[in-house]
Amino acid sequence: MSKVLVFAEVQGDDVKSVAYEILGKLSGQSVDVAAIGSIPAAAAEKLAKHGAENIHSIKGDKLEQYTPEGWSNALKNFIGDKGYDYVLAGSTATGKDLLPRLAGSFDAGMASEVVNFTFDGGTFAGTRPLFAGKCLAKVEITGPKPHFVTVRPNALGMPTSEDAKAGATNEATVDAGTIRAFVKEIVKGASEKLDLTEANIIVSGGRAMKNAENFKILNELADVVGATVGASRAAVDSGYAPHAMQVGQTGKTVSPSLYIACGISGAIQHLAGMRTSKVIVAINTDPDAPIFTKADYGIVGDLFEIVPLMTKEFKALLG
Numbered sequence: 189m190s191k192v193l194v195f196a197e198v199q200g201d202d203v204k205s206v207a208y209e210i211l212g213k214l215s216g217q218s219v220d221v222a223a224i225g226s227i228p229a230a231a232a233e234k235l236a237k238h239g240a241e242n243i244h245s246i247k248g249d250k251l252e253q254y255t256p257e258g259w260s261n262a263l264k265n266f267i268g269d270k271g272y273d274y275v276l277a278g279s280t281a282t283g284k285d286l287l288p289r290l291a292g293s294f295d296a297g298m299a300s301e302v303v304n305f306t307f308d309g310g311t312f313a314g315t316r317p318l319f320a321g322k323c324l325a326k327v328e329i330t331g332p333k334p335h336f337v338t339v340r341p342n343a344l345g346m347p348t349s350e351d352a353k354a355g356a357t358n359e360a361t362v363d364a365g366t367i368r369a370f371v372k373e374i375v376k377g378a379s380e381k382l383d384l385t386e387a388n389i390i391v392s393g394g395r396a397m398k399n400a401e402n403f404k405i406l407n408e409l410a411d412v413v414g415a416t417v418g419a420s421r422a423a424v425d426s427g428y429a430p431h432a433m434q435v436g437q438t439g440k441t442v443s444p445s446l447y448i449a450c451g452i453s454g455a456i457q458h459l460a461g462m463r464t465s466k467v468i469v470a471i472n473t474d475p476d477a478p479i480f481t482k483a484d485y486g487i488v489g490d491l492f493e494i495v496p497l498m499t500k501e502f503k504a505l506l507g
């Protein structure tokens with residue numbers, strides 16, 4: 189059995205769901221959860237239900253806002269000599285920035301962006317995509333512990349059963365050390381929707397959208413089915429959508445349960461970012477578009493007719 193710390197990110201009155209996904213794969217290990225700041229009571233209860241033995245809220249001066257130095261110093265001080273064998277976090281924007289820095293500060297090994305893992309006999313073995321998802325590599329970590337791992341959100345899926353543990357809650361006060369770069373201001377994006385990397389359903393538009401205004405029909409469908417809207421690079425480069433919405437090799441890598449590609453040809457660089465989606469639906473006027481070779485469901489037709497029709501039908505179905 190290994191001693192594992194899962195780093196959770198507080199989001200509103202919960203923590204980001206990837207923490208629950210990770211906990212679901214850790215049954216049989218001794219697992220603690222830590223977050224910077226207060227963990228809402230409902231989230232702590234849920235974390236305990238999913239196997240957290242101890243739940244730590246890490247507090248300290250200058251930690252309200254994420255800074256790479258502050259949060260990694262804080263976690264390093266918290267982890268100290270508590271004897272964790274592994275530290276796991278989601279491969280979110282924060283996780284991708286924080287964990288490598290933390291691993292570096294321990295001079296320890298790390299596996300990034302794994303999409304699955306096992307703890308056979310307490311030893312981590314993971315799988316991660318390489319070459320834009322064309323192959324999967326098996327990864328193991330050697331050297332001094334703790335070892336660090338980031339896990340791609342939505343890759344493991346939410347646990348279907350519970351593994352309730354005590355979930356004792358603690359507050360730890362730590363020193364954030366010297367912070368040389370501060371965030372002075374955060375300008376929130378217009379969308380209140382989940383980030384693409386965490387979305388369970390994504391509706392994406394390509395060059396065929398023709399302009400930014402036409403994304404309205406994707407937003408309407410997204411509102412009905414609870415999706416986040418994405419875009420191809422051609423749509424982003426044409427100024428129809430901001431870069432934050434780009435899916436693909438030079439955009440975001442996503443693994444939703446459902447990916448609806450509207451007027452996207454299916455170039456290899458786009459597939460690199462979404463090929464691990466569980467179900468892919470493609471709408472395209474060209475029956476030979478490469479996206480159809482990866483789609484589970486293909487609709488040959490004009491997106492400007494089909495998307496509003498889907499919105500209407502889903503609205504009727506979902507109320």
Ligand SMILES: Cc1cc2nc3c(=O)[nH]c(=O)nc-3n(C[C@H](O)[C@H](O)[C@H](O)COP(=O)(O)OP(=O)(O)OC[C@H]3O[C@@H](n4cnc5c(N)ncnc54)[C@H](O)[C@@H]3O)c2cc1C
Pocket residue numbers: 393394395396419420421422423434435436437438439440450451452453454455456457458461471472473474477489490491492
């Ligand atoms: C280094 C590099 C990195 C890249 N990174 C990315 C990346 O991160 N993400 C990315 O997406 N691309 C990326 N690209 C670009 C990629 O190669 C493609 O050019 C891009 O994905 C094409 O976008 P698209 O499918 O929207 O446009 P197109 O390839 O032009 O496809 C438009 C599709 O819409 C269909 N269509 C037209 N009208 C309609 C209609 N009314 N209804 C339905 N269908 C219609 C057409 O049949 C066509 O299949 C990258 C390229 C390079 C070289």
